[in-house]
Every structure is written in structure tokens, then in C-alpha cells.
Amino acid sequence: MVKIAVAGGSGQVGQEVIDTLVASEKHEIVILSRDKAVVGDGASGVTWRAVDYDNKSQLIEALQGIHTVLFFIQLMADPENTAQKNLIDAAIVAGVKRFAPSEWGRQVASTIGMPWWSGKDKIKEYLEKVNENGKVLEYTLFQPGLFLEYLAAPYKTVKHLEPLNTMIDFQNRRAIVVDGYDAIMTFTTVKDLTTVVVLAVDLAGEWPVVEGIRGNRVLVSEVLKIGEKVRGRTFAIEKVKLADLEKGILTASWTLEASHPSVKGDQVEKMLKTVLIGTLLSSAKGAWDVSDEMNQLLPDFKFTQIEDFLTEVWDGKP
Structure with a gap:
């Protein structure tokens, strides 16, 4: 069992993943939310926590003891990637092991021809940069097509x-x-994606940088x-x-x-x-x-x- 933080857990894909995580009954889940109105305990094993994504100190505190962060905030709600970059920085300081950035909306191997998703490439570059002098944060790009x-x-x-x-x-x-x-x-299918994400959290060893999911x-x-x-x-x-x-x-x-x-x-x-x-x-x-890294890691799925x-x-x- 590990402790998982979900940022943007009120979004469509985020909620699908949370439901599957809850159904697995394996992990403790903390949902980070900008909206204080929704904060409160939900399903068993799930806790909501209000955060200010502009406050790195608060984010560091919120991520204490967290093993994996799953980020689902839409680009249009974070056009400059400020929230995601701040959360990455906080995750490193807090000692988070794994981080999955907002690839779910991209769903493709490349953003060519799709300028509305260019921010995904910027986050990929940011993650590469924070690890350029030695790995400080394990991350993967979930890409299901x-x-x-x-x-x-x-x-x-x-x-x-x-x-x-x-x-x-x-x-x-x-x-x-x-x-x-x-x-x-x-x-x-989104159902297959969410199941694969739960299985990926349980995988031993290091996540590959790209986790192509070829349904x-x-x-x-x-x-x-x-x-x-x-x-x-x-x-x-x-x-x-x-x-x-x-x-x-x-x-x-x-x-x-x-x-x-x-x-x-x-x-x-x-x-x-x-x-x-x-x-x-x-x-x-x-x-x-899309590539098939997850298919290879989960050959029986x-x-x-x-x-x-x-x-x-x-x-x-x-």
C-alpha cells in the first residue's frame, strides 16, 4: 500500500482513475483541490485537501508521505503550467517517488498539428531539466491514444x-x-487506462519515461x-x-x-x-x-x- 495524491481529481479522467484506485482497496488516496467547497472525506480511503498551487510551502506540506502524484488539471485551467511546475518542485522537496504529469488529455505520441497541447511538451522538457544532473523524481508519460x-x-x-x-x-x-x-x-478504453494506471502504481522497479498503452x-x-x-x-x-x-x-x-x-x-x-x-x-x-511499453510490462492484461x-x-x- 502506498499513499497517492491526485491533483485535479474533479475532472473526468481523474474521477475515472480515482474510482478504479478506490475499487482496488490497495492505497490511501489524497485528492488535492483548489475548491475548498468540495473538501471533505468521501469514499473509504479517500481524503480531500484544499491547496493553493501558487504556494509551494503549502504544497510541500500537502505532499509529505506521498509516494505517487497523478496530475489531471486541464491545460486550460493551468495555461502557463504554473500549478504543475510548482507541484513538481514541491514533490521533489517532499521526497515523492513518482510523478505522472497531465498526459491523459494528450493521449498521443506527439503533439504535431495540435498546438492546444503544446504545454504538454513544455512539462516534458521541465521534467527532463529537473533530472538533468541526476534523477531526483521518477516520472512517466501515460499515453493511451x-x-x-x-x-x-x-x-x-x-x-x-x-x-x-x-x-x-x-x-x-x-x-x-x-x-x-x-x-x-x-x-x-478509459476503463482499460484506469486499470493499467492502478497496475502501474503496483509495479516494482522504475517506471519507463513513456508508458504507451496500446489498446x-x-x-x-x-x-x-x-x-x-x-x-x-x-x-x-x-x-x-x-x-x-x-x-x-x-x-x-x-x-x-x-x-x-x-x-x-x-x-x-x-x-x-x-x-x-x-x-x-x-x-x-x-x-x-502510440508505443506499447505498458503492454510489454503487463503481458497478461x-x-x-x-x-x-x-x-x-x-x-x-x-
Whole structure:
């Protein structure tokens, strides 16, 4: 049993991970929160603690006795990475052994074509720098690819993760692809991710810097074949040019509809277009072909297979 601190535990992925940690009944969990209103004891083995991420002394105190820190605060809530950098600094002083930065939102091997996630690379560089003269903090980048649950949109299939639609729209039997590219995509269910995180906490030895989690590694064309099989009809495919995407031009007749709750007001429409362009562009350039470090460390773990998941979700749906 170890003591785990979760920063940003009120977020969607954070809550999914906390639920799985609690269900394992192995560890003591401390949820760090900016919001004093939510502070209080919750499930057995879980404690909430209010913190000020601008106060390093307070963070050091909060991390006393902590073995592992899992960071889930969204970039839009920490645009300069101030909270995450301060927590990293505090973790080093407090003697924390392991730190998992906010890779969960990135989910890919590279941020190429996705400027809204550039802050992830800055944190990676920061962690490299603090260890440049000798390791002072063990860390890993959990990278699961795209959540498979998003292909179930608009249906919610887990407790906390809200459905977001993608360039492959199962509900309306349509897709947008990059002309001339059959991209490799990695899809992992959030349930599998949370289980792997719990197993990773229990692993002896040092975490690898990158912990790629490859639930399913498939071509876009394969996803479309599965889609047509489980949806019982041919998908309408629109093709866009890579050169247009690189100029920020989207020629498709439709775009994304559901945005992340961290995006507000008049920024929603712009962000939806940016994310769709970025996802298409990055897929063509190989950013969603995630490595398989965790698969190798957990050879007996059985990941949810894409066709099984989608068949169950879409069975009987109009």
C-alpha cells in the first residue's frame, strides 16, 4: 500500500482513475483541490485537501508521505503550467517517488498539428531539466491514444467521461479522412487506462519515461469497415487535403459538435474546428501511433477490443 495524491481529481479522467484506485482497496488516496467547497472525506480511503498551487510551502506540506502524484488539471485551467511546475518542485522537496504529469488529455505520441497541447511538451522538457544532473523524481508519460468511448458518441458508456465526437462519426455513419493517407490510430478504453494506471502504481522497479498503452492499433480504413459492419450501412466519406489542413482550411461539410467542458462561450466553435483539423493533420503524420511499453510490462492484461466494444455499444441503436 502506498499513499497517492491526485491533483485535479474533479475532472473526468481523474474521477475515472480515482474510482478504479478506490475499487482496488490497495492505497490511501489524497485528492488535492483548489475548491475548498468540495473538501471533505468521501469514499473509504479517500481524503480531500484544499491547496493553493501558487504556494509551494503549502504544497510541500500537502505532499509529505506521498509516494505517487497523478496530475489531471486541464491545460486550460493551468495555461502557463504554473500549478504543475510548482507541484513538481514541491514533490521533489517532499521526497515523492513518482510523478505522472497531465498526459491523459494528450493521449498521443506527439503533439504535431495540435498546438492546444503544446504545454504538454513544455512539462516534458521541465521534467527532463529537473533530472538533468541526476534523477531526483521518477516520472512517466501515460499515453493511451484516443479514448475508444468517443466512438460511442453521443452515448455515455462510463460514469464520468463525457462523449465527444471525432472525425469518425458512428451515429451519423460518416467520416472525414485525409486524402492519400490511411492513418494508424491507437484506441484504448478509459476503463482499460484506469486499470493499467492502478497496475502501474503496483509495479516494482522504475517506471519507463513513456508508458504507451496500446489498446487497439488499427488503420482508419479498418475502423470504417467495423463501423459499416456494426451500423449496417456504408459510411459517407469526405476527403480533405493535407495541404489545406496545414493552412488551417477545413473543406468538409461538417465539423465536431461536442466540446470539452473546459472550453467556454465564443471559443467553442473555433476550438471544435481547430481540434478537428489538428486531429486529421496529426493522424496523417503518425501522431496517434502510440508505443506499447505498458503492454510489454503487463503481458497478461487483456485490452478491450475495438470491434467487441463497438458491437456492444451500437447494437440496436437507430
